Amino acid sequence: MNKMQGPWLGLCLVALVAASCDFPRLPELADGLELLAGDIGGPGNVDGSGADAHFNGPSGVAVDSVGSVYVADFSNFTIRKVTAAGVVTTLAGTAGILGSTDDTGAAASFRFPSGVAVDSAGNIYVADRGNSTIRKVTAAEVVTTLAGTAGTLGSTDDTGAAARFNNPNGVAVDSAGNVYVADGGNHTIRKVTAAGVVTTLAGTAGMAGSADGTGPAARFNEPFGVAVDSADNIYVADDGNSTIRKITAAGVVTTLAGTASIRGSADGTGAAARFSFPTGVAVDSAGNVYVADQDNSTIRKVTAAGVVTTLAGTARMAGSADGMAATARFYLPTGVAVDSVGNVYVADEGNSNIRKVTAAGIVATLAGTASWGSADGTGTAARFNSANGVAVDSGGNAYVADYYNSTIRKVTAAGVVTTLAGTAGMAGRADGTGAAARFYLPSGVAVDSAGNVCVADLYNHTIRKVTAAGVVTTLAGTAGLVGSTDGTGAAARFNFPSGVAIDSAGNIYVADAGNSTIRKVTAAGVVTTLAGNEGGSADGAGAAARFYRPHGVAVDSAGNVYVADEGNSTIRKVTTTGTTTTVAGMAGMAGILLGAIPRFASPHGLAIVGDYIVLSDADAILLLRPGTQ
Numbered sequence: 001m002n003k004m005q006g007p008w009l010g011l012c013l014v015a016l017v018a019a020s021c022d023f024p025r026l027p028e029l030a031d032g033l034e035l036l037a038g039d040i041g042g043p044g045n046v047d048g049s050g051a052d053a054h055f056n057g058p059s060g061v062a063v064d065s066v067g068s069v070y071v072a073d074f075s076n077f078t079i080r081k082v083t084a085a086g087v088v089t090t091l092a093g094t095a096g097i098l099g100s101t102d103d104t105g106a107a108a109s110f111r112f113p114s115g116v117a118v119d120s121a122g123n124i125y126v127a128d129r130g131n132s133t134i135r136k137v138t139a140a141e142v143v144t145t146l147a148g149t150a151g152t153l154g155s156t157d158d159t160g161a162a163a164r165f166n167n168p169n170g171v172a173v174d175s176a177g178n179v180y181v182a183d184g185g186n187h188t189i190r191k192v193t194a195a196g197v198v199t200t201l202a203g204t205a206g207m208a209g210s211a212d213g214t215g216p217a218a219r220f221n222e223p224f225g226v227a228v229d230s231a232d233n234i235y236v237a238d239d240g241n242s243t244i245r246k247i248t249a250a251g252v253v254t255t256l257a258g259t260a261s262i263r264g265s266a267d268g269t270g271a272a273a274r275f276s277f278p279t280g281v282a283v284d285s286a287g288n289v290y291v292a293d294q295d296n297s298t299i300r301k302v303t304a305a306g307v308v309t310t311l312a313g314t315a316r317m318a319g320s321a322d323g324m325a326a327t328a329r330f331y332l333p334t335g336v337a338v339d340s341v342g343n344v345y346v347a348d349e350g351n352s353n354i355r356k357v358t359a360a361g362i363v364a365t366l367a368g369t370a371s372w373g374s375a376d377g378t379g380t381a382a383r384f385n386s387a388n389g390v391a392v393d394s395g396g397n398a399y400v401a402d403y404y405n406s407t408i409r410k411v412t413a414a415g416v417v418t419t420l421a422g423t424a425g426m427a428g429r430a431d432g433t434g435a436a437a438r439f440y441l442p443s444g445v446a447v448d449s450a451g452n453v454c455v456a457d458l459y460n461h462t463i464r465k466v467t468a469a470g471v472v473t474t475l476a477g478t479a480g481l482v483g484s485t486d487g488t489g490a491a492a493r494f495n496f497p498s499g500v501a502i503d504s505a506g507n508i509y510v511a512d513a514g515n516s517t518i519r520k521v522t523a524a525g526v527v528t529t530l531a532g533n534e535g536g537s538a539d540g541a542g543a544a545a546r547f548y549r550p551h552g553v554a555v556d557s558a559g560n561v562y563v564a565d566e567g568n569s570t571i572r573k574v575t576t577t578g579t580t581t582t583v584a585g586m587a588g589m590a591g592i593l594l595g596a597i598p599r600f601a602s603p604h605g606l607a608i609v610g611d612y613i614v615l616s617d618a619d620a621i622l623l624l625r626p627g628t629q
Contacts, residue, residue, distance in 0.1 A: 033584070033598030033624050045076045045095035046088075051369040053088035055080065056095070058347040058354060058368075060115035060127070060170060060225075060280070060335035069337065069345050069354060069366070070124050072113040079113060079126060079137055082354055082367045091124070092137050098590050098601050100131045100150030101143075108143035110135065111150075111590060112602075115170035115225065115335065117179065125179050127168040130590065130602075134168065134181060134192055146179070147192045151588045155186045155205030156198075163198035165190070166205075170225040170280070170335075172234070180234050182223040189223060189236060189247060201234070202253050210241045210260030218253035220245070221260075225280040225335065227289065235289050237278040244278065244291060244302055256289070257302045263480070265296045265315030266308075273308035275300065276315075277459075280335040282344065290344050292333040295427070295441075295459060299333060299346060299357055311344070312357045318385075318404060318425045320351045321363075328363035329425075330355065331385065331404050350386065350404045374405045374424030375417075382417035384409065385424075389444040389499065389605065391453065399453045401442040408442060408455060408466055420453070421466045429460050429479035437472035439464065440479075444499040444552070446508065454508050456497040463497060463510060463521055475508075476521050484515045484529070492527035494519070499552040499605070501561065509561045511550040518550060518563060518574055530561070531580045537568045537587035545580035547572065548587075552605040552615070564603035564615060571603060571613060571624065583613075583626045592617060598624065 046054040058080075060072035067084035070091070078093035092108045099109030111130030118124050122139035125146070133148035147163045154164025166185030173179050177194035180201070188203035202218045209219025221240030228234050234247040235256070243258035257273045264274030278300075280292030287304035290311070298313035312328045319329030331350025338344050342359035345366070353368025375383040388403035396413035399420070407422035421437045428438025442464075444456035451468040454475070462477035476492045483493025495514030502508050506523035509530070517532035529543070536546030548567030555561050562583065563572040570585035585600045593599035600622075606615035613624040 032596035033594050033622055045073070045078065045090070047080075047090055048088060050086040050367055051365070053082075053086075053367045053369075055352045055354070055368045057349050057352060058335070059113070059349060061337045061345050061347045061354065062116045062118040062124070063337040063339045063345050064118050064122065065120070065340070067339055070116050070118050071347060071354060072116045072126060072335070074112055074114060074349070077110045077112065079110070079116065079124060086367045088367050091141050092143050098130065100128070100133065100145070102135075102145055103143060105141040108137075108141075114168070115182070117171045117173040119173045119177060120175070125171045125173055127171045127181060129167050129169060129184075132165045132167055132185075134165065134171065134179060147196050147198050151590075153185065155183070155188070155200075157190075157200055158198060160196040163192075163196075169223065169239075170237070172226040172228045174228045174232055175230070180226050180228055182226045182236060184222045184224060184239070187220045187222060189220070189226065189234060202247050202251050208240065210238070210243070210255075212245075212254050214253070215251040218247075218251075225278070225292070227281045227283045229283045229287060230285065235281045235283050237281045237291060239277050239279055239294075242275045242277055244275070244281065244289060257306050257308050263295075265293070265298065265310075267300075267310055268308055270306040273302075273306075280333070280347070282336045282338040284338045284342060285340070290336050290338050292336045292346060294332050294334055294349075297330045297332060297350075299330070299336065299344060312361050312363050316425070316427050318350065318406075318427070320348075320353075322355075322365055323363060325361035325363075328357075328361075374402070374407065374419075376409075376419055377417055379415045382411075382415075384417075388442070389456070391445045391447040393447045393451055394449070399445050399447055401445045401455060403441055403443060403458075406439045406441060408439065408445065408453060421470050421472050427459075429462075431464075431472050431474055433472070434470040437466075437470075443497070444511070446500045446502040448502050448506055449504075454500050454502055456500045456510060458496055458498055461494045461496065461514075463494070463500065463508060476525050476527050482514070484512070484517065486519075486528050488527070489525040492521075492525075499550070499564070501553045501555045503555045503559055504557070509553050509555055511553045511563060513549045513551060513566075516547045516549060516567075518547065518553065518561060531574045531578050535567070537565075537570070539572075539581050540579070542578040545572075545574075545578075547580075552603070554606050554608045554613075556608045562606060562608060562613060564606045566602050566604060569600045569602060571600070571606070571615070571626075573626075584624055592622075594622075 057075035059074040069082040071080040076095040114129040115127035124137040126135040131150040156164040169184040170182040179192040181190040186205040211219040224239040225237035232249040236245040241260040266274040276295040289302040291300040296315040297318040321329040334349040335347035344357040346355040385404035389401035398411040405424040430438040440459040443458040455464040460479040485493040499511035508521040510519040533543040538546035551566040552564035568587040
C-alpha cells in the first residue's frame, strides 16, 4: 500500500467549510450533488518550460534515446512529456477527466496512471492503475488498451480484453516489445506480448509473501516498479517487502538487496541493506539498478553484486533542495528512469516535479516547481507540505495532519500557524511532547470536546493521541507492525489507517484503508472491526460488507458513520450496529456527475453538517444531500 494521494487542500476545506458555513441557507438543494467550491478539473496541470510547468503527483517516469522523459501524471490522469530542455507538454488524457476511453491525445482518458515505459519506436506503455489495464500510446498520441478490461479486476491470463489485472503499478518493455507488469493487487509479475497475450511470469495471484523461487513458487508483496535489462532479467521494487528482487528470463526469482519486512535506510550488501517501501526501479547497461526509495526520500544505487549505496538525498530528511548527493532533498520519490550516460530521472511525487540526478549525484530540477514548506507563521507566511487531514474544535482552531512534514499543526481562527507535535522532515515513531514526538506521514485527524487530537498515523499503522499541550501517546496499534487484529492498545493492528472521526462519547472510528475495513476504538483503546472484511463493494451487516480503500470517515449525532470509499468511488453509511449501505455513487462508475444521480471520482475527505455531506473529490468541494439513487 502506498501512494495515498488526493486533493490535500480539499480535505482542509471540507472541515473548515463544515465548521463555518450556514448550511440551512440552502433549502433549495434537492436530493443530489452540487459543486460547492473548487474546480473539478483541478490545479497543477500547466504545460510549459522548467519551473513554469506543473504536475500533480507524478508517479512513473521513462526516458527515451534522445533524453525525452515521459511521465505518468497520476493525479492529473494524464501522460506528459518533458524534453531534454525541460519543455513540458501533455501527450494523452485531459487533467481532471477520469475514464478509460481509447482515442487520440486529449480525447483519451486514464484513471490514475501509475507507471510508464517507452520502446525504441517511441510507443509508450502505461500501467493504468485505476482502470486495472495496460494501455499503449503511439508516437502519434493514439491510445489503445493493450490488455485488460477497465474496471474489471482479476488475475486471468488470456489475450487482450479477456485478461485481468488488479491495480497494476509499474511497467517495463524489452527490445522485443514484451511488456512486464508489476501487478500490485495480485502480488505477481505479468508479461504481455506485443500481441496482447498475458501470462504470469512469477508469483501467484492473491498469495502475498517474500519467498524466492521459480515462477508460481515465488512470492511478492505489492510489487510496484519493474525494469528490464538487455538480457531480459527483470528487476522489481517489492514495495510491501521493502526489497529489490531479480527475475531471470526463466522466471527464477531471487532477492538482490534488502531483507523482507525489515525496513530502514542502511547501505550495505545484499540482505544487510535496508529500504523503506521502494517504489521505482531502473537499470543501466552495466546492470546497476537505481531505486526510488520512497519513504526514505532518497535515490539508491544497487550494483549487479547487490552492493547498495545512497546516490542522492538523506534518509528521512524530506524536502525540495537541489544540490550535491546527501545535501539534496526529495519528497516521496516514486519513479526513476536512467539514460545511456547514467543520468537518473526522478518523479518526485511529493514535490510534484521531475528531478535529474547525474552519475556523480548532482541533483537539479528539470521541470515543475515545489511550493511546499514547513514554516510557522500567520496567514500566507505559513507553509505546509500536503495538508492531508483537518479537524476544527469549538473555538475555531483547526488541526492539520501535515502529511509530508510528518507533523501535526494548529491554525487559530486568526490564521496563526504553529507546530503542535513532531518535527518537519523527521519521520519516526516516538511518543513524546511537542517537537520530540515523531509521526510517519499522518493522514487523518479528529478533535474531541476536550481539545485532544486523534491522528491516523498512516505509515506507522497506529492511532495516536495529542493533548492540547502537545503530549503524544499511541492509543492503539504498534508502530511498524501491520495487520488487522482487534484487541486493546498495542495488541491491535491496523494497515494504513487513513481517516478518523470521534463521536460525542469519545469513540474513534477509523478508515483502515489497507484492510478495507471500518474500525472502532473506544476511549480506553479497545479496537473492534465495525464493518468490512476484505476489498470489494458489498452492502451488508458487519463482516459481510465490503469496502475498497476507504479514506475518510465522519460520524453524525446519531452515531452513524459515513465513509468516503475511495476505491469504489462511493459514499457509504455504517449504522451503530454495523450495517452498511451505499448512500451515493456506484462502484466501478468513476467520474464526477452532479445532480440527483451523483457519481464520484475518488472521494477522500468528508464531513457531516445536518442533512448534508460535504466532501472533497478531484480538487473540488462537493455538497451532497443523500436521497434515493
